[in-house]
Amino acid sequence: xxxxxxxxxxxxxxxxxxxxxxxxxxxxxxxxxxxxxxxxxxxxxxxxxxxxxxxxxxxxxxxxxxxxxxxxxxxxxxxxxxxxxxxxxxxxxxxxxxxxxxxxxxxxxxxxxxxxxxxxxxxxxxxxxxxxxxxxxxxxxxxxxxxxxxxxxxxxxxxxxxxxxxxxxxxxxxxxxxxxxxxxxxxxxxxxxxxxxxxxxxxxxxxxxxxxxxxxxxxxxxxxxxxxxxxxxxxxxxxxxxxxxxxxxxxxxxxxxxxxxxxxxxxxxxxxxxxxxxxxxxxxxxxxxxxxxxxxxxxxxxxxxxxxxxxxxxxxxxxxxxxxxxxxxxxxxxxxxxxxxxxxxxxxxxxxxxxxxxxxxxxxxxxxxxxxxxxxxxxxxxxxxxxxxxxxxxxxxxxxxxx
Amino acid sequence: xxxxxxxxxxxxxxxxxxxxxxxxxxxxxxxxxxxxxxxxxxxxxxxxxxxxxxxxxxxxxxxxxxxxxxxxxxxxxxxxxxxxxxxxxxxxxxxxxxxxxxxxxxxxxxxxxxxxxxxxxxxxxxxxxxxxxxxxxxxxxxxxxxxxxxxxxxxxxxxxxxxxxxxxxxxxxxxxxxxxxxxxxxxxxxxxxxxxxxxxxxxxxxxxxxxxxxxxxxxxxxxxxxxxxxxxxxxxxxxxxxxxxxxxxxxxxxxxxxxxxxxxxxxxxxxxxxxxxxxxxxxxxxxxxxxxxxxxxxxxxxxxxxxxxxxxxxxxxxxxxxxxxxxxxxxxxxxxxxxxxxxxxxxxxxxxxxxxxxxxxxxxxxxxxxxxxxxxxxxxxxxxxxxxxxxxxxxxxxxxxxx
Numbered sequence: 012x013x014x015x016x017x018x019x020x021x022x023x024x025x026x027x028x029x030x031x032x033x034x035x036x037x038x039x040x041x042x043x044x045x046x047x048x049x050x051x052x053x054x055x056x057x058x059x060x061x062x063x064x065x066x067x068x069x070x071x072x073x074x075x076x077x078x079x080x081x082x083x084x085x086x087x088x089x090x091x092x093x094x095x096x097x098x099x100x101x102x103x104x105x106x107x108x109x110x111x112x113x114x115x116x117x118x119x120x121x122x123x124x125x126x127x128x129x130x131x132x133x134x135x136x137x138x139x140x141x142x143x144x145x146x147x148x149x150x151x152x153x154x155x156x157x158x159x160x161x162x163x164x165x166x167x168x169x170x171x172x173x174x175x176x177x178x179x180x181x182x183x184x185x186x187x188x189x190x191x192x193x194x195x196x197x198x199x200x201x202x203x204x205x206x207x208x209x210x211x212x213x214x215x216x217x218x219x220x221x222x223x224x225x226x227x228x229x230x231x232x233x234x235x236x237x238x239x240x241x242x243x244x245x246x247x248x249x250x251x252x253x254x255x256x257x258x259x260x261x262x263x264x265x266x267x268x269x270x271x272x273x274x275x276x277x278x279x280x281x282x283x284x285x286x287x288x289x290x291x292x293x294x295x296x297x298x299x300x301x302x303x304x305x306x307x308x309x310x311x312x313x314x315x316x317x318x319x320x321x322x323x324x325x326x327x328x329x330x331x332x333x334x335x336x337x338x339x340x341x342x343x344x345x346x347x348x349x350x351x352x353x354x355x356x357x358x359x360x361x362x363x364x365x366x367x368x369x370x371x372x373x374x375x376x377x378x379x380x381x382x383x384x385x386x387x388x389x390x391x392x393x394x395x396x397x398x399x400x401x402x403x404x405x406x407x408x409x410x411x412x413x414x
Numbered sequence: 415x416x417x418x419x420x421x422x423x424x425x426x427x428x429x430x431x432x433x434x435x436x437x438x439x440x441x442x443x444x445x446x447x448x449x450x451x452x453x454x455x456x457x458x459x460x461x462x463x464x465x466x467x468x469x470x471x472x473x474x475x476x477x478x479x480x481x482x483x484x485x486x487x488x489x490x491x492x493x494x495x496x497x498x499x500x501x502x503x504x505x506x507x508x509x510x511x512x513x514x515x516x517x518x519x520x521x522x523x524x525x526x527x528x529x530x531x532x533x534x535x536x537x538x539x540x541x542x543x544x545x546x547x548x549x550x551x552x553x554x555x556x557x558x559x560x561x562x563x564x565x566x567x568x569x570x571x572x573x574x575x576x577x578x579x580x581x582x583x584x585x586x587x588x589x590x591x592x593x594x595x596x597x598x599x600x601x602x603x604x605x606x607x608x609x610x611x612x613x614x615x616x617x618x619x620x621x622x623x624x625x626x627x628x629x630x631x632x633x634x635x636x637x638x639x640x641x642x643x644x645x646x647x648x649x650x651x652x653x654x655x656x657x658x659x660x661x662x663x664x665x666x667x668x669x670x671x672x673x674x675x676x677x678x679x680x681x682x683x684x685x686x687x688x689x690x691x692x693x694x695x696x697x698x699x700x701x702x703x704x705x706x707x708x709x710x711x712x713x714x715x716x717x718x719x720x721x722x723x724x725x726x727x728x729x730x731x732x733x734x735x736x737x738x739x740x741x742x743x744x745x746x747x748x749x750x751x752x753x754x755x756x757x758x759x760x761x762x763x764x765x766x767x768x769x770x771x772x773x774x775x776x777x778x779x780x781x782x783x784x785x786x787x788x789x790x791x792x793x794x795x796x797x798x799x800x801x802x803x804x805x806x807x808x809x810x811x812x813x814x815x816x817x
Contacts, residue, residue, distance in 0.1 A: 124569070124570055125568050125569055125570045127656075130653060152651055152652065153587075154587075154594075154648055154649060154651065157585060157587075157593070157594050158585055158594075158648075158649060160649070160652075160653055160656075161653065161656050162565065162566070162653040162654050162655075162656050163565070163566040163567055163568055163656070163660070164566055165528050165566055165740055166527070166528055166569070167527055167528045167740075167741055167742070167743045167746070168618055168740050168741055170618070177618070177619035177739050179738035179739050180621075180737060180738060180739070181737060181738050182560060182561055182690065184556075184557075184560075190560070190687075190688070191557075191560050191561075191690065192690075193690045193691070193692065215571055215573070215580070215661075215662070216580035216661075216817070218583075239738070242738065245557055245561075246557060246561060246563070247652070247653075247654070248555055248557065249555065249563075249650070249654070250533060250563055250564065250565040250650075250654040250655065251565050251650070251652070251653040251654020251655070252565075252653065252654070253530075253563075253564050253565050253566070253735075254734070254735070254737065254738040254740070255738075257566070257735070257738060257740040258618075258619075258738040258739045258740050259618070259739075284593075285593070287585065287594065287595075287596045288596070289596065331657070332656075332657070332660070334583060334584060334657065335582035335583060335584045335642070335645065335657040335658075335660060335661040336580050336582050336583070336661045336662075336817065337568055337570075337571050337657070337660040337661050338570055338571055339570070340570045343570070414619070414739065
């Protein structure tokens with residue numbers, strides 16, 4: 012039976028165990044599932060069958076109770092799940108509680124509280140600077156190396172992988188046009204990102220220290236921050252992107268717990284500027300994660316952004332976003348910002364890959380600058396696991412449909 | 415008995431009937447209240463006592479069910495409440511269900527879904543432009559007259575009137591300093607705004623037309639968008655304000671239904687630029703509201719911002735924020751942006767009132783540029799009601815405490 016007899020090295024083996032929420036055909040009842048291979052375990056049913064004290068956290072229509080439960084409980088639940096799917100004694104009980112992935116519907120696994128998006132890849136920031144401010148002396152803005160730039164996005168339009176994305180309409184204005192025009196975006200783009208999911212809340216007025224990152228953040232997902240570049244160019248001064256981003260943000264259905272990514276931790280790039288104490292991670296445990304992302308457009312891989320090259324870490328982002336006393340809630344989601352590596356084939360947006368449309372991509376179905384209706388974008392990723400294994404991070408996929 | 419025998423012209427008479435959520439001393443149970451004079455009616459208890467079909471909406475710990483119920487139901491509930499508090503036949507039943515306001519605790523009355531803040535006062539935008547870009551030819555940015563500029567804020571740090579506001583810390587950098595420094599904000603400011611509360615959700619991918627504003631928006635509140643100007647100046651390029659705003663946003667405890675403000679509707683200022691059709695309100699019903707706001711600092715009125723002078727209306731803001739297909743949820747909150755009128759004493763921020771600190775305010779306790787620890791800021795407002803009455807909009811108050 013596949014879930015127990017996985018091929019060696021399966022990226023969704025018992026070393027991974029990401030969490031999601033699923034329902035069965037003909038049912039609207041949602042419940043927590045744990046992925047093993049190409050199957051999903053009804054985790055609540057397993058907990059009940061095995062008399063686990065964690066039934067309340069797992070027999071739930073969202074991950075929210077588990078997210079809120081805190082790090083000690085996260086570890087206990089993970090240890091229990093590992094035992095359930097590896098101990099042959101449990102096999103007769105647990106095996107019937109698996110469903111083939113192809114037969115279930117996956118849902119947004121938690122209620123998104125606040126959504127923040129960062130801008131933490133130096134390569135991405137430099138590319139964007141070079142494209143939009145080609146005559147600037149330094150293409151990086153003065154604040155960029157001192158703090159992780161971020162802004163709030165729209166939590167209510169975060170959707171799960173597989174959800175169609177309607178091409179947004181809005182205002183755009185050519186630099187030499189006398190007035191803006193209205194219509195569907197003609198420069199619809201992607202941003203390949205990693206999303207971090209907050210579990211444990213914090214109190215308003217109390218910053219969360221860099222070193223408390225793993226007390227609050229449960230895990231991560233893949234995130235596509237769809238972006239309408241033409242809307243953005245016209246609207247973003249002086250208060251930042253708004254409609255260019257708020258129409259949809261896609262996340263993967265599986266949340267990988269940070270505990271599954273211990274072998275993926277790496278030291279972030281060398282800091283070229285001294286950091287204020289609340290962001291200084293020189294003495295901290297390695298804050299980077301070696302996640303290997305691939306971006307596919309209609310099945311063709313167009314980029315391989317390396318998350319290990321991100322300048323600002325998720326721990327620094329969390330310390331920054333709370334240093335003013337802003338509180339955290341269970342379900343807060345924050346995106347890393349577009350992941351772009353130093354190489355041309357490592358850029359995480361079409362803006363960069365086509366250099367703002369100047370250098371179209373050559374695809375089997377023709378040239379491409381920005382997205383066309385019908386295009387399917389899929390981000391997938393993996394990370395190094397224990398003993399040479401890979402930890403699969405699933406995928407986030409979405410098709411653009413006409414507005 | 416005061417609730418029934420109100421002095422004539424009380425701004426919280428039966429023509430007003432704003433909604434809130436309260437609890438009684440020694441109890442953690444929250445329920446919907448309706449304000450009459452200086453009393454609050456336990457609306458759920460009244461509904462139950464009178465056999466109303468609206469018990470489910472009113473015997474609730476938040477306004478969310480009522481908000482979601484839609485415009486027809488909003489009218490029915492308001493008609494029923496008006497009858498309960500005016501028909502002498504109901505007096506013996508209803509009178510015991512009133513509590514003095516001074517004896518209850520008021521809570522955040524709904525769960526804030528997404529929070530958006532606009533920037534829709536032309537006078538405020540011109541003042542900000544003149545302060546920060548004194549050498550610009552036109553102090554208004556090119557996009558300002560074409561769309562209501564907005565951005566997302568932090569929903570999780572919206573707090574109810576009366577909540578202390580901890581002075582935020584963060585990075586600031588003087589223009590000639592070589593590097594930023596960290597510490598408590600030294601330029602803590604207020605922004606006097608009006609907040610609009612969305613009741614009826616919309617579907618992702620489907621814009622909400624200008625004319626559908628009152629199908630979706632239930633009512634309004636007062637809103638103080640606390641702002642750390644020093645943090646903002648350093649962080650806001652290129653993605654907008656983040657920590658400068660996210661530490662706290664205060665709202666009044668009372669949500670005034672739009673139905674109570676029919677007599678306050680006014681035509682907004684003349685549009686100086688042609689508008690794209692989705693924003694064109696020339697043929698629409700008057701979209702402005704004549705709300706007279708007062709800003710008091712430690713009890714001294716320092717400004718009287720007139721909401722009727724806002725260039726962009728709440729209906730235009732809603733049409734804009736959804737025109738890209740962004741969906742609405744029950745509990746979405748959007749702020750008007752700082753309300754500033756054309757006169758110096760009508761400016762809605764200390765930034766403008768003191769011209770960025772150049773012209774300190776003379777207060778009984780000394781000069782003031784930005785807020786000091788211990789300062790109490792209170793916004794209050796009223797609007798014209800029927801037959802020469804006033805509709806009181808309550809107040810939003812908060813004290814700054816050291817971080």
